[in-house]
Amino acid sequence: xxxxxILGALTVAAMSAGAASAATLDDVKARGKLECGVxxxxxxxxxxxxNGRWEGFDAAYCRAVAAAVLGDPDAVEFVPLTTxxxxxxxxxxxxxxxxxxxxxxxxxxxxxxxxxVGVNYYDxxxxxxxxxxxxxxxxxxxxxxxxxxxxxxxxxxxxxxFRANNISYEPVPIETNAEGQTQYLAGACDVYTTDAxxxxxxxATFEDPSAxxxxxxxxxxxxxxxxxRHGDPEWGDIARWTLNALIAAEELGVTSANIxxxxxxxxxxxINRLLGTEGNLGEMLGLEADWAKNAIMAGGNYGExxxxxxxxxxxxxxxxxxxxxxxxxxxLYVPPFR
Amino acid sequence: xxxxSFVRTEMLPERDPPPxxxxxxxxxxxxxxxxxxxxxxxxxxIGLIVWVLGHILPWIWSPTWNAGSLDQxxxxxxxxxxxxxxxxxxIHERWPQMLYGFYPAExxxxxxxxxxxxxxxxxxxxxxxxxxRMNWFLLxxxxxxxxxxxxxxxxxxxxxxxxxxxxxxxxxxxVANSGSDRAEQIAAGARRLPNPLIFTALYVxxxxxxxxxxxxxxxxxxxxGFVIGWLVFRLLAPVLGxxxxxxxxFAAPVLWWLLLNGLFASAMHAILPFGLEPVxxxxxxxxLLSVTIGVTAIAVSLPxxxxxxxxxxxxxxxxxxLSVIFIEFIRGVPLITLLFVASVLLNIFxxxxxxxxxxxxxxxxxxxxxxAYMAEVIRGGLAALPKGQYEAADALGLDYWKAQRxxxxxQALKISIPGIVSTFIGLxxxxxLVSIIGLLDPxxxxxxxxxxxxxxxxxxxxxxxxxxxxxxxTFSMSRYSMYLERRLRTDHx
Numbered sequence: 119x120x121x122x123x124i125l126g127a128l129t130v131a132a133m134s135a136g137a138a139s140a141a142t143l144d145d146v147k148a149r150g151k152l153e154c155g156v157x158x159x160x161x162x163x164x165x166x167x168x169n170g171r172w173e174g175f176d177a178a179y180c181r182a183v184a185a186a187v188l189g190d191p192d193a194v195e196f197v198p199l200t201t202x203x204x205x206x207x208x209x210x211x212x213x214x215x216x217x218x219x220x221x222x223x224x225x226x227x228x229x230x231x232x233x234x235v236g237v238n239y240y241d242x243x244x245x246x247x248x249x250x251x252x253x254x255x256x257x258x259x260x261x262x263x264x265x266x267x268x269x270x271x272x273x274x275x276x277x278x279x280f281r282a283n284n285i286s287y288e289p290v291p292i293e294t295n296a297e298g299q300t301q302y303l304a305g306a307c308d309v310y311t312t313d314a315x316x317x318x319x320x321x322a323t324f325e326d327p328s329a330x331x332x333x334x335x336x337x338x339x340x341x342x343x344x345x346x347r348h349g350d351p352e353w354g355d356i357a358r359w360t361l362n363a364l365i366a367a368e369e370l371g372v373t374s375a376n377i378x379x380x381x382x383x384x385x386x387x388x389i390n391r392l393l394g395t396e397g398n399l400g401e402m403l404g405l406e407a408d409w410a411k412n413a414i415m416a417g418g419n420y421g422e423x424x425x426x427x428x429x430x431x432x433x434x435x436x437x438x439x440x441x442x443x444x445x446x447x448x449x450l451y452v453p454p455f456r
Numbered sequence: 457x458x459x460x461s462f463v464r465t466e467m468l469p470e471r472d473p474p475p476x477x478x479x480x481x482x483x484x485x486x487x488x489x490x491x492x493x494x495x496x497x498x499x500x501x502i503g504l505i506v507w508v509l510g511h512i513l514p515w516i517w518s519p520t521w522n523a524g525s526l527d528q529x530x531x532x533x534x535x536x537x538x539x540x541x542x543x544x545x546x547i548h549e550r551w552p553q554m555l556y557g558f559y560p561a562e563x564x565x566x567x568x569x570x571x572x573x574x575x576x577x578x579x580x581x582x583x584x585x586x587x588x589r590m591n592w593f594l595l596x597x598x599x600x601x602x603x604x605x606x607x608x609x610x611x612x613x614x615x616x617x618x619x620x621x622x623x624x625x626x627x628x629x630x631v632a633n634s635g636s637d638r639a640e641q642i643a644a645g646a647r648r649l650p651n652p653l654i655f656t657a658l659y660v661x662x663x664x665x666x667x668x669x670x671x672x673x674x675x676x677x678x679x680x681g682f683v684i685g686w687l688v689f690r691l692l693a694p695v696l697g698x699x700x701x702x703x704x705x706f707a708a709p710v711l712w713w714l715l716l717n718g719l720f721a722s723a724m725h726a727i728l729p730f731g732l733e734p735v736x737x738x739x740x741x742x743x744l745l746s747v748t749i750g751v752t753a754i755a756v757s758l759p760x761x762x763x764x765x766x767x768x769x770x771x772x773x774x775x776x777x778l779s780v781i782f783i784e785f786i787r788g789v790p791l792i793t794l795l796f797v798a799s800v801l802l803n804i805f806x807x808x809x810x811x812x813x814x815x816x817x818x819x820x821x822x823x824x825x826x827x828a829y830m831a832e833v834i835r836g837g838l839a840a841l842p843k844g845q846y847e848a849a850d851a852l853g854l855d856y857w858k859a860q861r862x863x864x865x866x867q868a869l870k871i872s873i874p875g876i877v878s879t880f881i882g883l884x885x886x887x888x889l890v891s892i893i894g895l896l897d898p899x900x901x902x903x904x905x906x907x908x909x910x911x912x913x914x915x916x917x918x919x920x921x922x923x924x925x926x927x928x929x930t931f932s933m934s935r936y937s938m939y940l941e942r943r944l945r946t947d948h949x
Contacts, residue, residue, distance in 0.1 A: 158903055159905070159907030162909065164907070165904055165907035165908045166558070166905075168549050168553065169561070170558040195738060197738065197894075198896060198900075199894045200893065202892065203799055203800060203894045206800040206804065207894075212803060296903065296906055296915055300915055319909075320912075322912070323913030324913070432909065
C-alpha cells in the first residue's frame with residue numbers, strides 16, 4: 119500500500135515535471151547541447167570514427183539540427199541507443215530527437231506517442247543470394263533457408279511475403295548483422311534478408327561482391343526518419359523543417375559550396391526565404407534568421423550528405439532510387455518554404 | 457667361522473638412478489608415455505594441438521598491422537600468397553578506443569593514472585609481504601612517471617623535483633637498509649613511514665575525482681561525510697546510548713551527502729577553485745567502462761555480501777527477513793533485467809530532467825547483483841565452520857562483533873576464497889552485458905567499429921582482442937586467489 123503510494127507520487131511528480139519542461143527548445147538552449155539518439159553502429163548511418171567522432175547519414179541530421187538551433191554543428195551529444203532502449207530513451211527525455219534509422223509505422227506514431235517529423239531514407243526489405251544459387255527472383259525461393267534477424271519487422275514481413283506467394287522457407291534466426299554476415303558466408307543459409315541498404319553495405323564488405331546478387335523484389339516499405347516526443351509541437355516543427363530545409367536546399371541547388379554566395383541575396387525568392395534574407399521564417403520557429411543556412415552548412419544539403427555517407431561514391435554504393443528529388447523520379451517532395 | 461656374516465657390514469656406494477627415470481626422458485615416461493593407453497592419448501592430444509595451432513598461427517601471423525581498411529588487409533594477405541589471414545589494422549587503429557572509449561584523448565592520463573594507483577592502493581590490502589617503504593616508493597614512482605605526461609609548467613617542475621627527491625630517498629633507504637636492519641631500527645624506536653592503508657582510504661575518493669573530474673571539493677565533501685558520521689557517534693554515544701548513536705551516525709552522513717554536500721562543494725569551490733576538467737559519463741567506454749564498473753562493484757559487493765550473510769544468520773527477525781528477501785529477490789532475477797530497470801524503468805519513474813548518471817545506475821545494479829551472490833558464498837563459508845568455533849568465541853566472553861571479527865570471519869572468508877573470486881570474475885565478465893543497454897563497453901564498441909565502412913566484416917580479430925583483454929584480468933584474479941589460499945593455509949595436511 120505504501121509502495122503503491124510512493125509509485126503513484128513518483129508518477130504524479132513525473133507528469134507534472136513533464137508538463138513543466140515541455141519546451142524542449144528552451145531546454146536545449148539552456149543546456150547548450152542537443153542530445154541526439156543514434157544507432158550504436160550501422161554502416162553508413164551512424165558509427166564513431168577512430169577519434170570517437172560520430173559520422174554517418176543519421177549523425178549528419180543531428181548536426182544539422184544542432185546547427186539550426188544552436189548555431190554550432192558540433193554542439194551535439196550523441197547517445198548511442200539499441201533497438202531495445204531507443205523508444206524509452208526518447209520518451210524519458212534522455213534524448214531530444216531520435217535519428218536512428220527508425221521505420222515510421224502507425225503504432226509507433228500513435229500508440230507509442232511519438233511524432234515522426236519526416237522521412238530521410240526510403241528503405242525496403244530485400245534478399246541477397248549467392249550467384250551460383252541460380253535464382254533471379256525472390257519468388258523462386260521455395261524451400262530456401264533464410265537468415266533473419268529476430269524481433270524486427272523484417273521477420274514479420276518475411277512471413278507475410280512467403281505466405282502471400284504460397285511458398286515455404288526455413289528461418290535461421292540471428293541476433294546481429296555481423297552474425298548474419300558470418301552465417302551467410304559460411305553457407306548456414308541460402309538467402310540473407312534485411313533492409314536493402316543493409317544488404318548493399320554487407321555485400322560491399324565481401325571478398326568477392328560480384329559472386330552475390332541482390333534480388334529485385336523489395337517486399338516491404340521502410341520509411342526511416344527522425345522522431346520526437348508527442349506534446350511539444352514547436353520542437354517537432356523545428357526537427358521537421360530542418361529536415362525539409364536540407365531536402366529543399368538540394369532541390370533549389372543550394373550547396374555548401376555556393377551557400378555563402380546565395381546567402382548574400384539571390385534572384386530566387388524561395389532561396390532568400392530559406393536562407394533568411396527575406397521574410398521571417400526563422401523567427402516563426404523561434405530560431406535565428408540564418409537557421410537553415412547553418413543547418414545546410416553543417417554537412418551540406420540532403421544530396422551532399424547522401425553522397426558523402428551512403429552514396430554511389432562510397433563503398434556502400436547506394437543509388438538514390440526512391441530517395442531522389444521528385445523532379446528526378448524519386449519521391450522526395452517537401453512543402454514550400456513560404 | 458667368525459667372519460661369516462649374513463648381512464652386509466658396509467654401505468654400498470650410492471648409484472645414479474636409471475637414466476630412464478630421470479631428466480626429460482624420465483619425466484616424459486612418467487607423465488606422457490606411461491603405458492599403451494596413455495601413449496595413445498598423448499599422441500592424439502599432440503596431434504590435435506598441432507592441427508589446431510597449424511590452422512590458427514598462420515592466420516594470426518599476418519603482416520597487416522598497418523593496413524587502413526579490410527580491403528587493404530585483403531591485398532596484403534593476397535600478396536603474401538596465403539588463403540586467409542587476420543586483419544590487425546583494425547586493432548592498430550582502434551585500440552585506444554577499445555581501452556578508453558570516448559574519453560577525451562588529451563585527458564587519458566587520468567584514467568591511466570587511476571588504474572595504476574589502483575594497484576598501489578590494493579597492494580597493502582592484498583599482499584602482506586611488501587614493506588611500507590616499498591609501497592610508498594611505488595606510489596612516489598608512479599606519480600613521478602605520471603608528471604612527465606602532463607603539460608609542463610613551473611608548478612609541475614616543482615612537483616617533479618619533490619617527487620624525484622622522495623623516490624630517491626625512499627629508494628636509497630630500501631637499498632641501504634635490508635628488511636631485518638629496518639626491523640631492528642623500528643624496534644629501537646625509529647619512526648616508521650605512515651601506514652599505506654591511508655592512501656587506500658584516500659584512493660576511494662581520489663578515483664572518482666580522477667575519472668570524472670570536476671571540483672576537488674566534491675570528493676572532499678564526500679570524505680567529510682564519514683568524518684561527520686564518526687564524530688556523531690563519538691559525541692552522542694555517551695549521551696544517547698550506543699544504538700541511537702549508531703542510527704544517527706548512519707543518518708547524519710546520508711543527510712550530509714544528499715542535502716549539504718553540493719552546497720558545501722560549490723561554496724568551497726567559489727572560495728578556492730581547484731579541479732580537473734569534468735568528463736561526462738557518456739564519454740566512458742571500452743575497457744575503462746568495464747574496469748570502472750567491475751572494480752567498484754567488486755569492492756563494494758564484498759562488505760555488502762558479508763553484512764547480508766550475517767543478516768541472514770541473525771536472530772533478529774526483521775534483519776533476517778530483510779536479508780532473505782533481498783538475497784532471494786536479487787538472485788531470482790537475471791542481471792540483464794536489473795540493467796534494463798536501471799536504464800529504462802528508473803527513467804520513467806524519476807521526473808524528467810533528473811540527471812541520475814547512467815553509469816552510476818549500472819554500477820549500483822551490478823553491485824546489488826554481486827552482493828546477493830556474495831552473501832550466499834560467504835554464508836557457505838559460515839556454515840562450514842564447526843559450531844565449536846562459535847561456542848569458543850562465546851566462552852571467551854567476546855561480544856558478537858568481536859567474535860565475528862576475530863574468530864568467525866577470518867575462517868569463513870578463508871574457506872570461501874574460491875567462491876568469492878569466482879563471483880568477482882563472473883561479475884567482471886558480466887560487465888559486457890551493458891552493451892545491451894547501449895553503453896559502449898569493448899563488446900559494444902566492436903559493433904560500432906564494425907559499422908565503419910573500412911572495417912565492416914571484421915569479427916574474429918576484434919573478439920580475439922577483447923578476449924585477450926578480459927583474460928589478462930580474470931587470469932590474474934584467479935592466480936591471486938590461488939596465492940591467497942596458499943598464504944592462508946593453516947591446516948597441516
